[in-house]
Structure formats: structure tokens, C-alpha cells
Amino acid sequence: MLGEQNFIKMRDQIELHSHIYENGKDKWLIITHGIGEHLGRHLYQKELLGSDFNIFLYDLRGHGLSMGRDAYVNSFQDFICDLEQVIYYLKNRYRMEKFSLFGHSMGALIVSSFLQNQVRAETYPTSVYLSSPPVGVGGPLGPLVSLTPDTFFSVLAKSPLSLKLRGLVDLKYLSHNPQVKEDYISDTKNHLSLHSKLLLEMVNCSRATYSRPIKSACPAFVSVGSRDEIVDPLAVESYFTTREETFQFKMIKGAFHEIHNEIKKYRRPYFDFLKGSLLEGY
Secondary structure, three states, rough: OOEEEEEEEEOOOOOOEEEEEEEEEEEEEEEOOOOOOOOHHHHHHHHHHOOOOOOEEEEOOOOOOOOOOOOOOOOOHHHHHHHHHHHHHHHHOOOOOOOEEEEEHHHHHHHHHHHHOOOOHOOOOEEEEEEEEOOOOOOOOOHHHHHHHHHHHHHHHHHOOOEEEEEEOOOOOOOOOHHHHHHHHHHOOOOEEEEEEHHHHHHHHHHHHOOOOOOOOOOOOEEOOOOOOOOHHHHHHHHHHOOOOOEEEEOOOOOOHHHHHHHHHHHHHHHHHHHHHHHHOO
């Protein structure tokens, strides 16, 4: 599988760092990572699905090696427009026709909002997979956030001030494997502090997106760990089994947030569902 690194210029001159792995197949997998991390944390996809898909990974603006203010976004819509522009880039440069979208955590929200609000006939994926989407906030903050009116977050997000906040995510809940936390902290491409503006924009987009159905017109799949403390697994289950019924939902019993980095007994059923789902989508 041939690998290539590129920087892709967006409409506002921000350049996104990307990795592309081609194997000559006619189908692609576009991977959008989560908040504070970078594309390198999802290279397992190359091993898992690289024989079936051409793999495209990219760093979100303000993340990894991409340009932009660290761990910040002016508007969450920037992420969604970037995903759309990435799709057109692959269509124009690599003649991509069939493709699947994968998003983890905040990346799953970006994919959800794109599919719900921005997708066009020529940018419609063949299938979609959402990993641990932030339908609701997990852990002790969850009940407080869920009871706070939408207008509160909207007003705060419009403020020109943004503070860098640290320690909002308990990294021990990424995986049952304690080495995952240590590796996350030591990886200099990860952001341990996140701008309040980024967090508020994410909450606003999540509230708006998951307040109504996505109505996917392609095969669509979603999974979450039952012991996820970063997103609320019960909120994910409720949304994808009652309000949004075009997705096939799977709860991975006992798993934390990063199921791909979990110990084997949780990781194996997740990988089986992920691979089977995306291949079934074709």
C-alpha cells in the first residue's frame, strides 16, 4: 500500500495535513478524528481495512500538523466545510467515486452534521460509521450540561474571549489499558488543553444535530462503549434507537471511549462490527 503525505489548502487558506494510503481499490475510507487528537491515532484503520479501501486521514484545523490556532475553532461549521472540501479534493485529484465516512467522537459529530445538513448528491457517501458520537456529555458533568438551556451555550460561544481549559476529560476512561493514557499524554501532537470556544461550538452543534433525525440515505452504523465516561452511552443509544432509526446501533458492553484502543475482549467485537459494517455498505 503506497503512502503519501499532503497539505490541502482550504477556502480560507488554512492547510490541512493528510495521509493517503492507496491500494488500487475503487473505494475509499475518509477518517475524521476526535477533539484534541490527530490522524496518527487512527492508523489502525490502515491495518484493519487497508486491503479493502484506499485510506485517507487528515488532521482537523487546529489539530496535529494542520494550520490553525491550537485546539480552537472559530465556528464548528468550519470543520464541516473542511470535510466537504476534502471530498471534492479526492474526487478531483484521485478520481474518487465510491467512499465511506468514518468519524470518532467529535469527528462523528462532524460527519453527522455533514450528512444531515450539507451533503449533496455528488458528495453522498456509500456508507457511514460513527464511533462514540457526542450525543450527550458523559461523566459527572453530563446531567448539568443536559439541563442547561441551549441559549446559554449559544451566548457564551459568541464571546470573543476563549480560555484554554485543562483536565476536563479524565484520560483514564479512554481505555482499560493504562498505557493508552500514558501514550496520549506523551504524544506532543495531542492537546491536553482545549479552548473554551471549541468546546462550546461542539456542544452547540451537538445540540442542534442530535435534536432531529439525520435520515441517512446510505447504510449507516454507530457504536459506543457501555462504560464510556466521555460521551453518554445511554444518550447515544436513545437517539439512535428512537429518534434516528436509519443507523444500525451496537453497544460494546464494558468498553470505554476509545474502543479501538481497548483491551482485546472489547476491541475484537468492535473491529468485527466496524469492518463488517463498512464492507456490508458496499
